[in-house]
Amino acid sequence: MHLLVFIKQVPDASQVRVNYNTGTLIREGVPAIINPFDKHAIEEAVRIKEKFSGTVSVITMGPPMAESSLKEALSMGVDNAYLLSDRVFAGSDTLATSYALWAGAKKIIEEKGDVDIFLSGKQAIDGDTAQTGPGIATRFDIPLVTYAIAIKDIDLKKRTIEIVRLIESGAETIETTFPCFITVEEEINKIRYAPLPYLIRAARATIKILNTKNTKIDSSKCGLKNSPTKVKKAFTPQKRERGEMINKGSMQDTLNFLYENIESTLKDMGKI
Amino acid sequence: MKRKDFDVIIVGAGPSGLAAGFVLAKAGVNTIIIERGKFPGSKNVMGGIFYTKAMDDLIPEFYKEAPVERHIIEQNLWFMDDVSHLGVSFKSQKYNSEPFNSFSVFRAKFDRWFAKKVEQMGALIINETVVTQPIVEGGKVVGVKTDRPDGDLYADVVIGADGVNSFLAKQLGLRNKIKPNIVALAVKEVIGLDKEKINDRFQLRSDKEGAAYEMTGPFLDGMEGMAWLYTNSSSISIGVGVVIQDLIEHKTNPNDLLEKIKAHPSVAPLIEGGQTKEYLAHMIPEGGYYATPKLFTDGFLTTGDAIMFVNNVNREGSNLAIESGKLAAKTYLEAKQTGDFSSKSLSRYQDKIRKSFACKDLSMYKNMPKLLEEKRYFLTKYPQFFIDFVYDWFSVDGVSKPDKIKKAKKEFGDKFGYVNFAKDLYAIWRYMIR
Numbered sequence: 073m074h075l076l077v078f079i080k081q082v083p084d085a086s087q088v089r090v091n092y093n094t095g096t097l098i099r100e101g102v103p104a105i106i107n108p109f110d111k112h113a114i115e116e117a118v119r120i121k122e123k124f125s126g127t128v129s130v131i132t133m134g135p136p137m138a139e140s141s142l143k144e145a146l147s148m149g150v151d152n153a154y155l156l157s158d159r160v161f162a163g164s165d166t167l168a169t170s171y172a173l174w175a176g177a178k179k180i181i182e183e184k185g186d187v188d189i190f191l192s193g194k195q196a197i198d199g200d201t202a203q204t205g206p207g208i209a210t211r212f213d214i215p216l217v218t219y220a221i222a223i224k225d226i227d228l229k230k231r232t233i234e235i236v237r238l239i240e241s242g243a244e245t246i247e248t249t250f251p252c253f254i255t256v257e258e259e260i261n262k263i264r265y266a267p268l269p270y271l272i273r274a275a276r277a278t279i280k281i282l283n284t285k286n287t288k289i290d291s292s293k294c295g296l297k298n299s300p301t302k303v304k305k306a307f308t309p310q311k312r313e314r315g316e317m318i319n320k321g322s323m324q325d326t327l328n329f330l331y332e333n334i335e336s337t338l339k340d341m342g343k344i
Numbered sequence: 345m346k347r348k349d350f351d352v353i354i355v356g357a358g359p360s361g362l363a364a365g366f367v368l369a370k371a372g373v374n375t376i377i378i379e380r381g382k383f384p385g386s387k388n389v390m391g392g393i394f395y396t397k398a399m400d401d402l403i404p405e406f407y408k409e410a411p412v413e414r415h416i417i418e419q420n421l422w423f424m425d426d427v428s429h430l431g432v433s434f435k436s437q438k439y440n441s442e443p444f445n446s447f448s449v450f451r452a453k454f455d456r457w458f459a460k461k462v463e464q465m466g467a468l469i470i471n472e473t474v475v476t477q478p479i480v481e482g483g484k485v486v487g488v489k490t491d492r493p494d495g496d497l498y499a500d501v502v503i504g505a506d507g508v509n510s511f512l513a514k515q516l517g518l519r520n521k522i523k524p525n526i527v528a529l530a531v532k533e534v535i536g537l538d539k540e541k542i543n544d545r546f547q548l549r550s551d552k553e554g555a556a557y558e559m560t561g562p563f564l565d566g567m568e569g570m571a572w573l574y575t576n577s578s579s580i581s582i583g584v585g586v587v588i589q590d591l592i593e594h595k596t597n598p599n600d601l602l603e604k605i606k607a608h609p610s611v612a613p614l615i616e617g618g619q620t621k622e623y624l625a626h627m628i629p630e631g632g633y634y635a636t637p638k639l640f641t642d643g644f645l646t647t648g649d650a651i652m653f654v655n656n657v658n659r660e661g662s663n664l665a666i667e668s669g670k671l672a673a674k675t676y677l678e679a680k681q682t683g684d685f686s687s688k689s690l691s692r693y694q695d696k697i698r699k700s701f702a703c704k705d706l707s708m709y710k711n712m713p714k715l716l717e718e719k720r721y722f723l724t725k726y727p728q729f730f731i732d733f734v735y736d737w738f739s740v741d742g743v744s745k746p747d748k749i750k751k752a753k754k755e756f757g758d759k760f761g762y763v764n765f766a767k768d769l770y771a772i773w774r775y776m777i778r
Contacts, residue, residue: 266493
């Protein structure tokens with residue numbers, strides 16, 4: 073079985089702060105991490121591989137520094153890592169990115185054989201669009217299952233997979249066929265503390281670089297110029313003031329205080 | 345057959361572990377370095393001055409490529425009470441030429457860079473993995489256990505470069521539990537400040553020149569410690585380290601002490617307007633020569649802070665760590681020729697350490713800790729007397745200078761006694777200079 077995971081290197085959102093004077097993000101000194109949802113996709117791929125045997129490949133698009141994320145993926149048990157890196161990709165939106173990743177994936181298929189399951193996180197924490205994964209699936213013209221929270225069953229003979237996915241009213245179970253594309257939620261698994269041999273193999277591994285020279289990619293579909301998404305305006309949400317902490321000693325006294333004051337406070341705020 | 349995954353396992357990617365890894369990998373030895381931090385350097389802290397020599401021998405002209413801040417051209421030693429400082433200052437253009445004597449650096453950045461070099465030499469570095477204990481078979485160290493699944497590793501020799509707490513050396517019985525009177529707790533802040541402001545305030549002619557200040561004296565309330573202030577490219581490192589025993593006895597914590605130093609009238613203007621960017625803390629070995637544990641056993645060598653290889657009088661530590669790492673690596677290479685990694689064979693390491701400049705320096709100061717423990721007033725009463733005297737001397741208050749000297753002589757005699765003073769001078773001479 074061959075699994076291919078698409079990951080993205082993102083700034084650690086928990087450490088990004090907003091400069092309220094200029095309305096821009098303070099990215100200086102913020103570490104880059106694997107998009108947390110993608111990390112669960114890697115973990116799931118490795119778990120499937122361990123159960124059914126096979127190989128896991130991983131690809132990301134980004135500058136050379138994204139290698140560190142691929143190294144981390146390798147240390148989680150991934151076998152092959154590819155970095156899609158070329159100046160022509162700079163500024164790509166989700167459409168251009170899904171095109172480039174699709175082209176990169178085709179190159180990996182050429183090298184390592186057909187892929188049975190493609191995986192990625194449900195979305196990236198920096199863009200929050202949830203479009204790139206589905207964009208790739210569309211280009212491959214294969215079944216797409218988004219917001220997966222569990223892989224229930226895999227039948228290698230019939231080449232089918234049963235997936236539980238989140239929907240607004242709860243969860244639904246879907247059966248589909250290989251090859252398919254799955255985007256995952258965080259609750260699909262718990263990321264394990266990787267065994268030492270994985271780490272050693274990762275430290276020894278080299279990362280293959282894909283670019284317009286060694287991969288069939290149409291440059292006229294990549295980059296900022298060829299991205300239909302335009303940023304019209306960016307704004308900073310109002311800085312929220314810290315609420316008042318009410319602590320009147322015991323729980324009962326605090327509740328009494330709330331009970332006595334809530335109506336007048338809400339009236340003052342114009343809420344009622 | 346005996347299992348062997350690597351020739352050498354190095355525990356800890358600090359300066360000594362990395363230096364050992366560099367030398368070994370360069371010689372083609374199959375080496376793995378295991379680091380508990382997120383990346384090499386992420387757990388490492390030092391005051392901020394790095395002496396170049398040991399590193400320059402390893403990687404010539406490393407400073408052209410490595411993330412260094414400023415080379416130090418001015419050194420100050422201040423004795424401070426709460427409102428004054430009496431200082432010695434030395435600044436020389438001689439320090440402005442390559443290979444430079446010392447740099448201000450950030451360990452986190454620098455060690456990460458150094459680690460890359462070590463990897464390029466062919467050593468493997470594994471991060472976020474904790475070595476939990478040595479594997480001992482037949483009385484010999486043959487590997488280590490880690491906290492990872494399938495985490496055992498076997499090798500000819502394990503080098504414990506695992507820092508001041510060195511659990512490995514402790515587990516192997518090479519050292520005792522460290523006592524609170526031989527380690528200092530140091531805290532440090534990095535305060536961001538514009539380059540131009542730093543250049544102006546510290547009278548530096550470019551962003552590359554730096555100044556260093558060491559501060560001790562009565563303001564530490566009789567505790568044995570040292571504060572410091574170093575200039576980085578666009579920030580100031582300010583910190584203080586105090587022997588833990590003293591912190592306990594004075595029921596004080598170093599954070600409060602650091603705030604006190606930052607507010608000192610001689611220090612505050614130097615950092616004014618800066619913004620704290622980072623806060624760090626670490627333990628520093630202060631035991632010196634006598635605190636050095638046993639350095640080796642069968643299949644095991646230990647280096648750096650783990651052997652308390654720190655010269656706190658001259659604030660040298662990371663360069664000594666590098667030196668010890670190199671010597672450990674050389675010892676392995678010699679032992680490898682005969683394939684004998686027994687205690688006897690590895691004892692060459694001890695000879696090498698003994699012959700090193702670092703050990704000679706430590707030996708010179710070997711009685712310092714004891715001296716300062718017995719005669720703590722070296723840091724309090726004496727400096728205070730001289731601070732007061734200098735204040736008096738420069739004050740024009742109607743008292744004649746001869747009278748001031750007469751008064752000072754009498755006070756000195758009353759306070760210390762000339763015989764005692766002579767004894768103290770003799771003690772310093774006997775303990776330190778000899």
